[in-house]
Each structure stands twice: as structure tokens, then as C-alpha cells.
Amino acid sequence: MACGLQNGDREAWTLLYQHNSERVWRYVARLVGSDRSAVADIVQETFVAAAHSARNYDAGRGPLAQWLLGIAHHHVAQYWAAAARHSALPRLIQTGLVQSRLVLASGPGEAGLTEADDPARLLEQSESAELVRRVLSELPSEAALVLCGKYLDDLSVEDLVARDGGTVESVRSRLARARRDFRERYERLARWDEVAAEPKPRHPPSEDAS
Known part of the structure; x- marks a missing residue:
């Protein structure tokens, strides 16, 4: 073909x-x-x-x-990216939705998400889902595809090998890298949220002010 x-x-x-x-x-x-x-x-x-x-x-x-x-x-x-330029993502972050947590394991094994942190569950929550989708879209396509296959399509590592090629070891390695990349990007957004939430210092008016 x-x-x-x-x-x-x-x-x-x-x-x-x-x-x-x-x-x-x-x-x-x-x-x-x-x-x-x-x-x-x-x-x-x-x-x-x-x-x-x-x-x-x-x-x-x-x-x-x-x-x-x-x-x-x-x-x-x-x-x-276009949605972010229209303030969709900053609005989500400033309302604290980033605190909903999507913490992915950094180990090399297949385990990656606790039940409470399953992206499939987060995607059922409309506001959290928008944030999760944005983070997934920022990943390299290979990482997003393997995460969606594993955690949203419930594919086993063997299924992913049959679908995308490679070996069991290489797919496990891709999953580990994808989880780590997702977690790092998500944590950057969390830090952004913490900075945005900090109260801004109020400076007393200058004595020279009229």
C-alpha cells in the first residue's frame, strides 16, 4: 500500500x-x-x-x-497551542485544577498509575480532562500513543508490541520514558500553579506620590 x-x-x-x-x-x-x-x-x-x-x-x-x-x-x-493563546489553559491552572494530580511512576516496570490517578478516570471529569489532554498533546507522539494504548485502551505490553512493533523490552522502555516525560511536564504546570497562587506583595505608596 x-x-x-x-x-x-x-x-x-x-x-x-x-x-x-x-x-x-x-x-x-x-x-x-x-x-x-x-x-x-x-x-x-x-x-x-x-x-x-x-x-x-x-x-x-x-x-x-x-x-x-x-x-x-x-x-x-x-x-x-491555539487554545492556550486564548487563555484556556491559564484559566484551568489558576482555578487549581492542576491539583487533581496525575502522578506517574518512574520505575521501569509496567506499573505506572494508581487507580486514583488513572487518566481514564480523570478524563471522565470534564475540567480535569481538558488539562490531561493538553499535557498529552505536548508529549512526543510516540509517548502519547503508548500511554493512550496502555491506560485508555487497556492494551497489554504484548498488545502494544503487536500494534506498534518492537519487543516487549522496548515497549516497556517506551512506557517508562513516556510516564517520566508526562510526570515532568505535569509537575512543571503544578509549579506554575503554585507561583500563580502566591499572594503578590503590596508596596506602600511612595512618599513622593501625590
Whole structure:
């Protein structure tokens, strides 16, 4: 199929869409939320971008589905960057929602989230979900994909190997790095929240003030 895509074969593109559109939609929806219009736009942008960059696809770097999801992840990140410019994220942080905690384990094993810190549970809470989605969107696409697969799709390490390739050891290593990266980014937001919540000192009026 890859050769057909790179040669602009219409049938190959039809098959690519039929085989992957649902998965791309589901992934985008998880990171964007219930705004179906935004999800539809991002999915459309993903396939348009894929058409423009098909000649750059390298099968040695992963399967077609992973390539597509990487493109989708890039567009999701752009979506959240635009939202942040309109003060969506600062509003969330300043209201203290960052204190809802998503602390990921740093160990190399498969264990990563306590039941109380499960992102699937946090995503059921609309306000916390927006913050979690933003943090996920800022991760490299490989990290976000493996975290979503493990904790939102309930895939085992073996399932992730079958889906994305690699070995059990390499997938466990990716999970450990992804958890560590997520935790570091989340903690940076927590520190931002603490600074924002600190009372600002009030200076007495200057004696020279009129």
C-alpha cells in the first residue's frame, strides 16, 4: 500500500482511509474532547497532510497507522497551542485544577498509575480532562500513543508490541520514558500553579506620590 500512496494511487488512498479513519478519529477525540467539529477538522487535516507528505513516508520507522497518528498528534498539538493563546489553559491552572494530580511512576516496570490517578478516570471529569489532554498533546507522539494504548485502551505490553512493533523490552522502555516525560511536564504546570497562587506583595505608596 505504501508504494501506491507514494505514487498517488487513488485506490491505495481509499484503502488507507477505510482502514485507519476510525482509529485516527478515536485518537483525536480522546485528546481534543467532545468538540466533534474540531475533531472532524483535525482528522481531515491529518489525511490532507498525509497526502502532501506521502513521499517522505519511511516504512522502516514504523507502520502506516503509526505514521498517520503521528501526523494527527501534530495537528492536535497545534489545536491546544491555539487554545492556550486564548487563555484556556491559564484559566484551568489558576482555578487549581492542576491539583487533581496525575502522578506517574518512574520505575521501569509496567506499573505506572494508581487507580486514583488513572487518566481514564480523570478524563471522565470534564475540567480535569481538558488539562490531561493538553499535557498529552505536548508529549512526543510516540509517548502519547503508548500511554493512550496502555491506560485508555487497556492494551497489554504484548498488545502494544503487536500494534506498534518492537519487543516487549522496548515497549516497556517506551512506557517508562513516556510516564517520566508526562510526570515532568505535569509537575512543571503544578509549579506554575503554585507561583500563580502566591499572594503578590503590596508596596506602600511612595512618599513622593501625590
